[in-house]
Amino acid sequence: xxxxxxxxxxxxxxxxxxxxxxxxxxxxxxxxxxxxxxxxxxxxxxxxxxxxxxxxxxxxxxxxxxxxxxxxxxxxxxxxxxxxxxxxxxxxxxxxxxxxxxxxxxxxxxxxxxxxxxxxxxxxxxxxxxxxxxxxxxxxxxxxxxxxxxxxxxxxxxxxxxxxxxxxxxxxxxxxxxxxxxxxxxxxxxxxxxxxxxxxxxxxxxxxxxxxxxxxxxxxxxxxxxxxxxxxxxxxxxxxxxxxxxxxxxxxxxxxxxxxxxxxxxxxxxxxxxx
DNA sequence: AAGACCATCAACCGCCGGAGT
DNA sequence: CACTCCGGCGGTTGATGGTCT
Numbered sequence: 001x002x003x004x005x006x007x008x009x010x011x012x013x014x015x016x017x018x019x020x021x022x023x024x025x026x027x028x029x030x031x032x033x034x035x036x037x038x039x040x041x042x043x044x045x046x047x048x049x050x051x052x053x054x055x056x057x058x059x060x061x062x063x064x065x066x067x068x069x070x071x072x073x074x075x076x077x078x079x080x081x082x083x084x085x086x087x088x089x090x091x092x093x094x095x096x097x098x099x100x101x102x103x104x105x106x107x108x109x110x111x112x113x114x115x116x117x118x119x120x121x122x123x124x125x126x127x128x129x130x131x132x133x134x135x136x137x138x139x140x141x142x143x144x145x146x147x148x149x150x151x152x153x154x155x156x157x158x159x160x161x162x163x164x165x166x167x168x169x170x171x172x173x174x175x176x177x178x179x180x181x182x183x184x185x186x187x188x189x190x191x192x193x194x195x196x197x198x199x200x201x202x203x204x205x206x207x208x209x210x211x212x213x214x215x216x217x218x219x220x221x222x223x224x225x226x227x228x229x230x231x232x233x234x235x236x237x238x239x240x241x242x243x244x245x246x247x248x249x250x251x252x253x254x255x256x257x258x259x260x261x262x263x264x265x266x267x268x269x270x271x272x273x274x275x
Numbered sequence: 276a277a278g279a280c281c282a283t284c285a286a287c288c289g290c291c292g293g294a295g296t
Numbered sequence: 297c298a299c300t301c302c303g304g305c306g307g308t309t310g311a312t313g314g315t316c317t
Contacts, residue, residue: 016311017311038302038303039301039302051303052303052304059304088306089305090306102305102306106306106307110307
């Protein structure tokens with residue numbers, strides 16, 4: 001890829017991959033000042049990017065609480081189910097997947113489509129060969145969209161209406177942390193073993209650590225929440241989220257985050273914050 | 276070992292809608 | 297009402313790394 005050389009004279013916005021220095025600048029700026037108006041962020045943060053690029057970088061990569069790595073089985077099924085209901089509404093789907101971005105989900109879906117396309121082709125030829133025999137035993141072993149939507153493979157019983165009306169809860173990244181633990185994400189990241197390089201790291205470990213530290217002392221302590229959600233259903237999740245929302249408000253949750261004054265200008269509206 | 280091919284992911288682009296003037 | 301600005305969204309592209317031949 002490489003970076004496009006900056007044009008002489010005219011201040012042109014830089015494109016391409018972000019360097020670690022740029023990441024640091026953006027992260028530090030937003031954590032300290034909040035993003036405010038995105039178009040002014042690059043200027044104030046000393047970046048030669050446009051506002052859009054900064055926003056995207058923050059949302060998709062730098063934002064605290066983001067989950068990295070493979071999608072879990074449950075996440076995959078949730079995506080399939082929600083996509084079946086909502087279509088290509090990636091941002092809406094992302095709101096129900098803790099720590100995942102719309103971009104990530106979109107990418108997943110496209111690769112999934114490719115896989116499925118290949119599988120379908122295979123199935124088609126297989127069917128033709130065995131057209132005389134019963135079809136039931138040739139069913140795809142992966143969950144069909146219809147089945148997922150109707151059965152709710154892991155108790156997903158929310159309705160399209162509920163989703164469309166915004167009745168589905170959005171998530172706190174504190175919950176992302178918990179879900180991550182449940183799903184065997186980076187659960188080995190105990191607080192003690194964390195390295196807080198330069199205050200922040202490339203991954204959300206720093207925030208997770210801080211969150212965990214907060215949570216362990218607060219109403220979301222290990223016993224109460226972290227250990228209570230194995231094989232959590234959507235309904236349970238929903239309920240716990242409602243509880244979470246109330247607790248958050250009641251306990252000044254925001255101030256708890258990382259000891260940084262994020263509350264002043266820190267927009268969490270798109271950060272799966274339940275409001 | 277090297278080139279071709281493929282999958283994944285980060286980032287850009289263009290469009291749309293809402294808010295402000 | 298028209299215009300501009302901005303943020304958000306979805307589609308698409310291009311780079312990169314891994315696998316295959």
